[in-house]
Amino acid sequence: MSAVVVSEWVKLRSLRSTWWALGALAAVTIGVAAQVSSSVSFYGVPGVVSQDAMQDLGVYVVTVSTDFGALVVAVLGVLMIAGEYGTGTIRNSLTAVPTRLPVLGAKALVLACATFAVATAAFAVAVPVSTGLLAGNDVDVHLDDPHYWFAVLGGVTYLVLVALIAFGIGALVRSTTGGIAISLGLLLAAPVALSLLLGVDPPAWAENLAVLLPTVAGKLLFTYPAAQRWVDLSAPSVDGAWVGEPWHGALVLVGWVAALLAVAGLLLRRRDA
Amino acid sequence: MIVAQSLTKRYGATTAVDGVDFTVRPGVVTGFLGPNGAGKSTTMRMIVGLDHPSGGRVTVDGKPYARLGAPLHRVGALLDASAVHPRRSARNHLLAVAATHRIGARRVDEVIATVGLDAVARRHVDGYSLGMRQRLGLAGAMLGDPDTLILDEPVNGLDPDGVVWMRGLLRDLAAQGRTVLLSSHLMTEMALTADHVIILGRGRVVADAPMSDLVAGADADTVQVRTPQVATLTPLLWAEGATVTRTPPDLLSVAGLGAPRIAQVAAGAGIVVNELTPVTRSLEDAYLELTRDDVEYRSTGTRRIAREMPR
Incomplete structure (x- = not known):
């Protein structure tokens, strides 16, 4: 297994597209955090601004980039497996490892590690940049707050899990264009379509359904717990909602990954390559 | 040694390989011939476990390919020279394949030298000619120093020097006691390289004989x-x-x-x-005679085509 992991790492690092995607992830994470941090403040908000509100804003500005980052890692995830089908390289991979499943597992592991490493490094830059710029706008974010760091870690986790979801989709459809189209549809179009369908005051069952979407569930991972509920669908506002805590969101995403990879693994064993 | 027993592959209603039996022996070059669509490539893919047989079985050294353990040390396959990521260098491609079997960079550079790609090994494969890709594919097949080589149309796109080189290499590998299965459409090339010939037609074995028997049926002389x-x-x-x-x-x-x-x-x-x-009867004559009824795509006479051309 470890030999197959090394092989997949060699494959990933030897393509320039990998470095473009990972570079774009870092640039988006740092750039969006810097831009948004420099342009928000509580000026004009009446009354005393609570520390919770400042912490919440601090989390928001540093994690809002994940909307874009998710698209980048989704493309990387699809390319990693579907690109092999497009070029025929998969036949080399499967003749070298005829039991096949280790190839899928090693690719997923390498993808997850690469995404984790780059996302972590990018947040390590984005956090000080963001808090510094916010301080200039009189928003004083306390970094000794564990909830702040849980939310940042949640952003990293979200990116890793989205990459794996897209990877699973790529492994199922075995086509770069198809895989990217479905992944972006799931991440971008599905939540918009659902919110349009449900309207402004959706019933609890509809919220429970909506939170099964990766983007919606993902938001829970990096929402500050005392959020002012100013954001969106993901705010656990309705009584009777099943999903509200960050770990619920993580569980939903892990469920997607597990289901997609299980089916992908089954089909990889069965289908002719 | 490769042994196929009642090997069958069906795609929906079409039967690509129809219960073939054959044995590919070590120490000789075995030529695999047949018209397009006769099932040669499908059979080769089944040997290395890429396609699952619909019936029957095929083994390498007595085992199905997937159970060989470290398959690259037993079998080297060149099935499609173009099946390499175009934006990866030849060396990185081979390093990735080699890593699955913990084969080091030294062996990678060795096979690169053997196939004569040293000068271009760090360049992206998309700049390679078909002949260079064939050499790269052969390098990949030889990485694990396997006892069995399965090569689908390896001389396609090679220049005349390359053809002579490939012929010598395959004959050497067979002389070392290895099993070499080679498909080609080039009859004269096959006649020079192969010692034994298996001819497929419409998914069935239509001939399985030593080259000398095929080209020199006494009455045909x-x-x-x-x-x-x-x-x-x-x-x-x-x-x-x-x-x-x-x-x-x-x-x-x-x-x-x-x-x-x-x-x-x-x-x-x-x-x-x-x-x-x-x-003597040429291999080409023997081949055409044996596969006369099995050609899937036959060209019609030029006269008829000319008549059907719109004016």
Whole structure:
């Protein structure tokens, strides 16, 4: 297994597209955090601004980039497996490892590690940049707050899990264009379509359904717990909602990954390559 | 040693490989021939476990490919030279394949040198010609120093030097006691390289014989005789029991009589012979004869096509 992991790492690092995607992830994470941090403040908000509100804003500005980052890692995830089908390289991979499943597992592991490493490094830059710029706008974010760091870690986790979801989709459809189209549809179009369908005051069952979407569930991972509920669908506002805590969101995403990879693994064993 | 038993592959209603049995033995180069769509490539893919048989089985050294453990040390396959990521260098491609079997960079550089790609190994594969890709594919097949090599059309796109080099390499590998299975459409090339031939037609084995048997069926041999005294020589050859076909003005095609006997007969009668050439049946002739009924895509006569052309 470890030999197959090394092989997949060699494959990933030897393509320039990998470095473009990972570079774009870092640039988006740092750039969006810097831009948004420099342009928000509580000026004009009446009354005393609570520390919770400042912490919440601090989390928001540093994690809002994940909307874009998710698209980048989704493309990387699809390319990693579907690109092999497009070029025929998969036949080399499967003749070298005829039991096949280790190839899928090693690719997923390498993808997850690469995404984790780059996302972590990018947040390590984005956090000080963001808090510094916010301080200039009189928003004083306390970094000794564990909830702040849980939310940042949640952003990293979200990116890793989205990459794996897209990877699973790529492994199922075995086509770069198809895989990217479905992944972006799931991440971008599905939540918009659902919110349009449900309207402004959706019933609890509809919220429970909506939170099964990766983007919606993902938001829970990096929402500050005392959020002012100013954001969106993901705010656990309705009584009777099943999903509200960050770990619920993580569980939903892990469920997607597990289901997609299980089916992908089954089909990889069965289908002719 | 590769053994196929009742090996079958169906795609929906089409049967690509229809219960074939054959054995590919070590120590010789075995040629795998057949028209397009005869099932050669499908059979090769089943040998290395890429396609699952619909029926029957195929083993390498007694085991299905997937159970070989470290398969690259047992079997090297070149199935599709273009199946490499175009934006990756040849060396990185080989390093990735080698890593699955903990084969180091030194062996990678060794096979790169063997196939003569040293100068370009760090360049992206999208700049490679088909011939260079074939060399890269062969390098990949040889990485694990396997005892069995399976090569689908490896001389396609090679330049004449490359063809000669590939022929020598494959013959050397077989001489070392390895099993070499090679498919090709180039009959003359195959005739020079292979010792044994398996011919597929419409998914079935239509011939499985040593090359010498195929090209030299004794009754198919003829001798070409050129003489100014055609009219004198012909009856003498008839008297010896030969079949003689005359091509004016001075050429005879003699079947059923060896060249030495023809020379004796002519000398005994004082007949001048300008040329005496034994003609063996070529592999191409044998192949065309055997697969006549099995060609899937046959070209129609040019005259008919011309008539159907819109004016």
